[in-house]
Amino acid sequence: MTAKDLDGKIIANDTRHYHPQATTQRGSNVMVYGAQWKASYVRDTSLQPFQTKAETFEFLLPEGTRCADVEVTLRYELDNPKRIIPIHQRSKRVSLDRCP
Secondary structure, three states: OEEEOOOOOEEEEOOOOOOEEEEOOOOOOOOOOOOOOOOEEEEEOOOOOOOOOOOOOOOOOOOOOOEEEEEEEEEEEOOOOOOEEEEEEEEEEEEOOOOO
């Protein structure tokens, strides 16, 4: 998520990662990836198919700023950060003032 003021200056930037995390729970808290080594999941932060996930992003606006352009991008990272597939992107202007 990136929020910019009306002049294009970045005022907020946030990144979230969704993936299953597991340990062997055999005296080690090291994350493992092989299915043959996983004993149980500690927590599941992955995106589930056909299920809606609601997220909230909060950020402070600089003094005197009443609105911002917010852009949220959902990307799939293959095996390293250089191999990214964009999936969905939304942009919206948000304002603290009520519009008629």
